[in-house]
Amino acid sequence: MIEIENLTKRYGAFTAVDDISFTARPGRVTGFLGPNGAGKSTAMRMMCGLTPATSGSARILGRPYAALPNPTRHVGVMLDASAQHAGRTGREVLTLAAILVGAGRGQVDATLERVGLTSREAERRVGNYSLGMRQRLGLGAALVGDPRVLILDEPANGLDPGGIHWMRGLLRDYARDGGTVLLSSHLLSEVEIIADDLVLIGRGRIVAQGTKEELLSAAGVVVDATDRAALRAAVEQSGLEHTPRPDGTLAVAAQTAEVGELALRHGLVLTSLGSSGGGLEEMFLTLTSDDAREVAA
Numbered sequence: 001m002i003e004i005e006n007l008t009k010r011y012g013a014f015t016a017v018d019d020i021s022f023t024a025r026p027g028r029v030t031g032f033l034g035p036n037g038a039g040k041s042t043a044m045r046m047m048c049g050l051t052p053a054t055s056g057s058a059r060i061l062g063r064p065y066a067a068l069p070n071p072t073r074h075v076g077v078m079l080d081a082s083a084q085h086a087g088r089t090g091r092e093v094l095t096l097a098a099i100l101v102g103a104g105r106g107q108v109d110a111t112l113e114r115v116g117l118t119s120r121e122a123e124r125r126v127g128n129y130s131l132g133m134r135q136r137l138g139l140g141a142a143l144v145g146d147p148r149v150l151i152l153d154e155p156a157n158g159l160d161p162g163g164i165h166w167m168r169g170l171l172r173d174y175a176r177d178g179g180t181v182l183l184s185s186h187l188l189s190e191v192e193i194i195a196d197d198l199v200l201i202g203r204g205r206i207v208a209q210g211t212k213e214e215l216l217s218a219a220g221v222v223v224d225a226t227d228r229a230a231l232r233a234a235v236e237q238s239g240l241e242h243t244p245r246p247d248g249t250l251a252v253a254a255q256t257a258e259v260g261e262l263a264l265r266h267g268l269v270l271t272s273l274g275s276s277g278g279g280l281e282e283m284f285l286t287l288t289s290d291d292a293r294e295v296a297a
C-alpha cells in the first residue's frame with residue numbers, strides 16, 4: 001500500500017507537486033499519468049525519500065520510505081532505467097542489485113528469466129542494450145529482492161507493443177499475488193493496457209482518479225446504427241450530450257446501458273456500441289490541456 005496525503009513540493013515560487021492525495025492499493029496496478037513536466041517524477045522521488053517534501057506525507061506499507069527497515073527489500077524502485085552503468089553486463093547489474101538487497105545470487109537467473117532477458121543478452125554490456133532491454137533490466141533490479149511494493153517511473157518507455165503486453169502480464173501476476181504497483185507514464189495508451197486504477201496529474205495537481213472502468217465510462221460511449229439519422233434524432237430528443245465523429249459514429253456522454261435502452265425504445269438497430277476507444281485519451285487531453293506545461297509555456 002502506498003498512501004499519499006497532501007504531498008507538495010515547491011522550488012522557490014514554483015510548485016512542482018501541488019497538494020496531491022491518493023492511495024495505491026495492494027492487488028492493483030495503479031497508473032500515474034500526466035503530460036511531460038506534470039510532476040510525476042518529483043512525486044515519486046518524494047515517495048522514495050530522494051527529494052524532501054515541502055509538506056504532506058508519503059507512506060509505504062504504513063511508514064515513510066526512510067523509516068522502513070531495509071527499504072530496498074520491501075520496495076522495488078525504478079526511477080531511471082538508463083542510469084545503469086554502461087560498462088557492466090546485465091548480469092553484473094542484477095547481481096549487484098541482488099547483493100544490495102540481500103537476496104542472494106540465486107535470484108539472478110530466476111529474475112533474468114522473469115524479465116525476459118536471455119543468458120546471452122545478460123552477458124552483454126548495458127551500454128549496448130536497447131532502451132527496452134534496459135527497462136527489462138531495471139525492472140529486474142527492482143524485482144530481485146521480491147518486494148511487496150513496486151514504484152516504476154515510465155517503465156514502458158521504449159517497449160514495443162509486444163513488450164507492453166508482456167509487462168502487463170508480469171505486473172498483473174505480481175499484483176495478483178498481493179503486490180502494490182505504482183507506475184508512471186505520459187502515454188495513456190500504455191497505461192490503459194497495464195493499469196487497473198488511474199491517477200491523472202496535470203501541472204502538479206490531480207485532475208482525476210478512479211478505476212479504469214469508472215474513468216472509461218465517464219469518458220462516454222461511441223455508438224453507430226444502421227439508421228444514423230434516426231439514432232441522432234433519438235439521442236437529441238433524450239437530451240444526452242453528444243458529438244458526431246468524423247467517421248459518422250456518435251460520441252455520447254452516457255453509459256453503454258443507457259444508450260442501449262434508448263436504442264431499444266426507438267427500435268434502432270445498433271451496429272456498434274462501446275466505451276469510446278480513445279476516450280480515456282480524449283479525457284486525458286481535455287483534463288490536462290489547461291494544465292499542460294507545454295501549453296502554459
Ligand SMILES: Nc1ncnc2c1ncn2[C@@H]1O[C@H](COP(=O)(O)OP(=O)(O)OP(=O)(O)O)[C@@H](O)[C@H]1O
Nearest residue numbers: 011016034035036037038039040041042043186293
Ligand atoms: N530540482 C528542481 N528545481 C526546479 N524545478 C524542478 C526541479 N525538479 C523538477 N522541477 C520542475 O518540476 C516540474 C515537474 O517535473 P517532473 O520531472 O516531476 O515532471 P514529470 O511529470 O515527471 O515529467 P516527465 O514526464 O517529463 O518526466 C517540471 O517543470 C520541472 O522542471
